[in-house]
Each structure stands twice: as C-alpha cells, then as structure tokens.
Amino acid sequence: MRDADALERKQHNVEPTDTQHSSPSTQHYSITGDRVALGPIERETLPLFYRWFNDFDLLRTAGIGDGPWTMERVEAWCKRFESGPEEAWFMIYERETGQPIGSAGLRDIDERHGTGEYAISIGEVSARGKGYGTEATSLMLDYAFTPRGLHSVLLDVAEYNPGGIGAYAKAGFKEIGRRHEADVMGGKRWDIVYMQALASEFESPVLAAVFAPDVAKVRDAQ
Amino acid sequence: MSDVIERPVINITGERIALGPLRRDLIPLHYRWFNDFATDRTQGDLPGPRTIERATGWYERNATSDDAIWFVVYEIATMQPIGMTWLSDVDHENGTAYFAISLGEPDARGKGYGTETTRLMLDFAFNRLGLHNVALDVFSNNPAGIRAYQKAGFTEYGRIREAYVMGGRRWDSILMEVLAP
Numbered sequence: 001m002r003d004a005d006a007l008e009r010k011q012h013n014v015e016p017t018d019t020q021h022s023s024p025s026t027q028h029y030s031i032t033g034d035r036v037a038l039g040p041i042e043r044e045t046l047p048l049f050y051r052w053f054n055d056f057d058l059l060r061t062a063g064i065g066d067g068p069w070t071m072e073r074v075e076a077w078c079k080r081f082e083s084g085p086e087e088a089w090f091m092i093y094e095r096e097t098g099q100p101i102g103s104a105g106l107r108d109i110d111e112r113h114g115t116g117e118y119a120i121s122i123g124e125v126s127a128r129g130k131g132y133g134t135e136a137t138s139l140m141l142d143y144a145f146t147p148r149g150l151h152s153v154l155l156d157v158a159e160y161n162p163g164g165i166g167a168y169a170k171a172g173f174k175e176i177g178r179r180h181e182a183d184v185m186g187g188k189r190w191d192i193v194y195m196q197a198l199a200s201e202f203e204s205p206v207l208a209a210v211f212a213p214d215v216a217k218v219r220d221a222q
Numbered sequence: 223m224s225d226v227i228e229r230p231v232i233n234i235t236g237e238r239i240a241l242g243p244l245r246r247d248l249i250p251l252h253y254r255w256f257n258d259f260a261t262d263r264t265q266g267d268l269p270g271p272r273t274i275e276r277a278t279g280w281y282e283r284n285a286t287s288d289d290a291i292w293f294v295v296y297e298i299a300t301m302q303p304i305g306m307t308w309l310s311d312v313d314h315e316n317g318t319a320y321f322a323i324s325l326g327e328p329d330a331r332g333k334g335y336g337t338e339t340t341r342l343m344l345d346f347a348f349n350r351l352g353l354h355n356v357a358l359d360v361f362s363n364n365p366a367g368i369r370a371y372q373k374a375g376f377t378e379y380g381r382i383r384e385a386y387v388m389g390g391r392r393w394d395s396i397l398m399e400v401l402a403p
Binding site: 112113114115151152154176177178179180181182183184189194196198 | 268315316317318354355357379380381382383384385386387392397399401
C-alpha cells in the first residue's frame with residue numbers, strides 16, 4: 001500500500017467499479033495486491049468462464065481437460081466456487097481496469113494435515129505475460145498460510161509450460177519432484193513437475209498486516 | 223455361492239499370491255480390516271471407528287466403479303483373502319494410474335506378499351491395460367512399504383515435505399513411480 005488512498009481502500013476492502021469497462025455489478029476485493037486483487041467469484045461471471053474455457057491455448061496448460069466446454073459443463077464445473085471447506089476460489093482482477101482476468105483456487109484442502117493444492121488460470125489473453133499470475137499466486141499463498149493456517153501447498157504443472165513453472169517459482173513454490181513421461185501433448189510425452197510451498201518458508205506480502213492479532217495492536221499503541 | 227466362497231474366482235495367479243474381484247460376502251472381513259488401527263497408520267484416510275454401513279457403502283461404490291480397479295489379494299497356500307489392492311485415477315489418454323495396497327491380515331505381513339502383489343499389479347497395468355507410468359504415494363513413517371515398492375520396481379521421483387501428520391509430528395509424503403518396460 002503506497003498511498004493514503006490505497007490504505008483507505010484496503011481498510012474497506014472495496015474498490016470503486018469502473019463502469020466504462022462493463023464490469024460485473026457486484027465486485028469485491030478481499031485481497032488487494034499491487035497490480036491484481038482477489039475477490040469472490042459471482043454467478044454472473046459464468047459467461048466469462050465459458051469464453052475462457054473454450055480458448056484452446058488456455059486449455060493447453062490449464063489441466064481441466066481438452067474441451068470443447070458447453071455452458072452446462074461450465075456451470076457444473078463452477079459449482080466448486082460455492083466452496084465448502086475443501087475448496088477456496090477467487091476471481092483475479094486487474095486493478096488498473098477493474099476487469100476480471102482469471103481465477104485461482106485451492107483444492108483438496110485437508111485441515112488435518114494442513115495441506116492443499118493450488119490451481120490458477122489467466123483467462124484473458126491480453127492479461128497474460130504481465131506478471132499478474134505471479135502476483136496472484138503470491139496472494140493465494142498468503143491466503144493459504146495466513147488466515148487459513150495451512151502448512152503446505154502443492155501444485156503440478158506440465159514440463160511444456162516453462163512460463164508457469166517460472167511464475168510459480170517467483171511466487172514462492174519450489175520443485176520437489178518430477179513424474180516422468182506422464183503427460184501426453186502434441187504426440188509427445190512430457191514430465192509433470194510437482195512444486196510445493198511451505199508456510200515456514202513464506203513471507204506474507206499483504207495479509208499478515210490485515211490479520212494481525214489485536215494484542216499486537218494494543219501493545220503498539222501503548 | 224458357497225462354492226465361490228470355498229474356491230474364490232481368480233483373475234491373476236502369481237507364485238504365492240493371487241488376485242480376484244471384490245466380493246460382497248467379504249464385507250464383514252473388510253469391516254474388520256477397516257477397524258484395525260495398525261493398518262490405518264499407513265493409509266491416508268482419517269483414522270477412526272468405521273461402522274458396517276460404512277464398509278457396505280465402500281463396497282457399493284467400488285464394486286461397480288469405472289474410475290478404480292480393485293482386487294482382493296489371496297494367499298495361495300491357504301486361499302484366504304489377506305488384503306486388497308487397487309489402481310485409481312486410471313487415465314488412458316496420458317497412460318497413467320495410481321497404485322495402492324492394504325494387507326489387512328496382520329499374519330500376512332512381513333512375508334513379501336506386498337512385494338509380489340505390487341509386481342502382479344504392475345504386470346496388469348503395463349501388459350494388460352497398456353499404461354505408461356504408474357505412481358504411488360507413501361508416507362515416510364512406513365519404511366517397510368517403501369522397501370517393498372522399491373523391490374517391485376518403484377523409484378522415488380519426489381518428496382512432499384511435512385505433508386502428513388501422524389503421532390504428533392509431520393512426515394514427508396514420498397512420491398514413487400514405475401515406467402512401462
């Protein structure tokens with residue numbers, strides 16, 4: 001948070017909707033980073049997912065199957081956004097425009113072991129290659145470790161997606177294994193790369209301040 | 223049916239181990255195995271008491287499952303069921319599956335039966351199903367399991383650090399794989 005306006009926005013967790021860009025009417029930022037923000041996924045954004053999931057370039061690396069995706073299939077898939085305790089999904093917004101650009105989620109959250117699995121896709125073509133995925137991933141790890149209190153977050157990514165691997169590494173994931181020749185793409189076999197982030201190796205970029213215990217605030221005030 | 227119980231139907235016969243389909247009349251046996259905490263120690267499920275209804279539900283789901291392939295494991299010497307083994311997440315597009323085994327009978331452990339069962343299942347996965355990569359997860363609190371999997375051909379390809387809680391501490395989840403010969 002670099003200025004008073006930003007601080008104000010952070011305290012209210014809301015940014016004004018930019019109506020010029022025909023944004024969804026309900027838009028709420030739960031976690032605000034420098035250039036992206038994360039908020040709940042509203043039902044009215046389903047048509048966006050319909051468009052994103054039928055982009056074969058996205059499907060190449062998204063790990064959600066090969067498509068084509070009917071609206072009915074998208075609706076069934078998006079049921080997971082009404083998440084129970086095992087899943088937590090966020091819309092990713094580009095702060096500059098207020099536009100939704102993709103989604104990120106934790107799956108298979110296991111409170112007993114403190115583990116979860118991570119997935120992200122940047123659906124908007126114009127939003128790719130700008131570092132948004134890296135920042136969104138860092139904010140998602142912040143969510144997983146700070147308020148959710150998880151111990152470990154795992155992901156898998158295909159060897160043919162070096163852009164993804166680089167972004168995950170920058171956000172705090174480390175490669176912990178490689179399942180050989182376990183993914184077929186373009187008539188060739190590729191490895192599946194496993195990456196893990198541990199709470200003990202992660203520094204909270206945003207939420208440690210938001211979720212600071214009151215006892216610390218009282219102490220600071222004295 | 224009594225004939226089936228006396229001479230179970232077998233799909234795959236090894237040297238000391240044979241594999242056959244799940245059987246409804248074995249639900250009481252699975253019920254007993256599911257409630258053995260010594261078995262739970264190495265399985266990923268939440269440990270706890272399991273009712274006969276839960277064991278029956280498990281049977282109903284898996285007896286007709288298309289996602290997983292289950293076998294009952296028999297000791298040939300006695301033709302007694304001693305455990306179960308299964309392939310899950312069978313993916314023919316990518317040629318992959320996950321392998322798992324649970325020998326419920328305490329007397330059947332430590333005899334190399336797990337290793338032979340694993341070999342038979344890999345034979346089935348590669349030579350019958352035509353898969354390319356079979357993987358498993360095993361926790362670092364189970365060195366006997368890790369050794370048996372290594373003997374059967376699995377090698378470690380990764381390690382999820384501190385991802386399993388048991389007995390008041392964290393253990394690694396070890397990822398192992400075998401590629402088709």
